[in-house]
Amino acid sequence: MQRSLKFISFLLLITVVLFTGGCAGKEQAPLKIKLGMLPIADNLPFWVAEEKGYFKEAGLDVELVPFPSALERDSAFAAKQIDGAVGDLLAVAAMQNCGTKVKAVAVAQGITPGENRFGILSAPNSGIKKVVQLKNVPIAMSLNTINEFITDGLLLSAGFNQDEIKKTAIPKLPVRLDALLNGTVKAAVLPDPFATLAEQSGANLVLDNTKNTVSPTVVMVRQEALDKNLAGIKKLMQAYTKAVSDIQSKPEQFDNILVEKARVPKQLLDNKENKLKFHFSQPVLPAAQDVEKVVKWMVDHKLLKSNLSYQDLVDARVLEK
The missing domain is CATH 3.40.190.10 (Periplasmic binding protein-like II)
Structure with a gap:
């Protein structure tokens, strides 16, 4: 009887070891998140988050992949070479229309008039x-x-x-x-x-459009990345939000990034009388009316095969608390 109990205990120990990976405290490496980066100021919060170490603080493995044009960026989306990027609702709808499942998860710029001019x-x-x-x-x-x-x-x-x-x-x-x-x-x-x-x-x-936002830019993410790594994408946007707060508090400290990464002419930032300023707001979901306007315009211009709904273009889970 005692031998039977010892044998059962041994089997239970083997089961625990198998289920825990055989090494106490060993954590699974985070899934890599690749972001396509055009040389545009809209990407500033992601560059700031990288510089400040916010991705690493959140336990994320993020790679910022540069692209010279939106066409090459969108081709990378289609080839599953990147997981996310900053673009616009027209780009999201166009990719959905061609079978590349991408959704907007937050507004990047254009929440208030004066952004995304x-x-x-x-x-x-x-x-x-x-x-x-x-x-x-x-x-x-x-x-x-x-x-x-x-x-x-x-x-x-x-x-x-x-x-x-x-x-x-x-x-x-x-x-x-x-x-x-x-x-x-x-x-x-x-x-x-x-x-x-x-x-x-x-x-x-x-x-x-300083009195009329007309159309916001958005953070867009491949559907597969959202489904497989929702927790990681949520942390990504939390790091992004932290970077936006830094930009709001002292925007001029990041002028060097705008010159180097976004290729903003330095003289526009050095001009004290007419300094070029970039405004960022805390991320929110795209408004339903903005999505409807884009879809209607694209349908009228024969750029979509059929109407797309708000749910087709926007994933609300990333900004959920």
């Missing part, structure tokens, strides 16, 4: 100073993107009819800026820092 500017010698003068004037932009969506939103809100909004395609921002400043085009839509640089170089700001 886009401007419609006229050439220095165009004579265009008022919004009404833009009617039937070709405006340079990147078509079928956030540029065109924002331009439509701003001008329709200003009382334009859709057929009074004319567009010409110049996808690359530096080329578009040069075309505006040398008068090749009479008007162009530019995001900051290009909009501020154009103003300081003599272009006329006709209209911007």
Whole structure:
């Protein structure tokens, strides 16, 4: 009887060892999170979180992977080479439309007016100073993107009819800026820092979204990463939120990151009279009305095969307490 009890105890010990991995206190390594990083100011909180060590503090293994363009970033999403990035709702919807399951988990910039600034500017010698003068004037932009969506939103809100909004395609921002400043085009839509640089170089700001957010940028994450590593993605956004607080308290301390990583011209940050400022708010979920506007615009422009719902494009679990 005593031998039987010892044998049973031995079997129980073996079972415990197997289930605990045979080594008390050994923890499973965190899943790696790869973020695609464009050289844009919207990514500042992630760069700050890396510099401050907030990812490591949270027990995360995060790699920030640079990409020169949104096209290459989105291709990396499709190939499952990255788990997340900062983009816009149009990019989320377009990838969903093509079968790449990606969802927005938080607004990055554009929560309040003044963040994520886009401007419609006229050439220095165009004579265009008022919004009404833009009617039937070709405006340079990147078509079928956030540029065109924002331009439509701003001008329709200003009382334009859709057929009074004319567009010409110049996808690359530096080329578009040069075309505006040398008068090749009479008007162009530019995001900051290009909009501020154009103003300081003599272009006329006709209209911007400082009173109308129009469309926010978002943190977007692959569905597979959300399902397999929800706890990790939650910690990622907690580190992001901590970095936003740092930026809000003393934004100028991160000017070096904006110059190095986001390629913001240093003279725009050194200009004390007209210093370029980037504003960030604590992350929230995208508003339903913003998602609806994007989907409707994309359907009207035949960029979506079918309507997509809020749940198709947004995952609310990451910001849940």
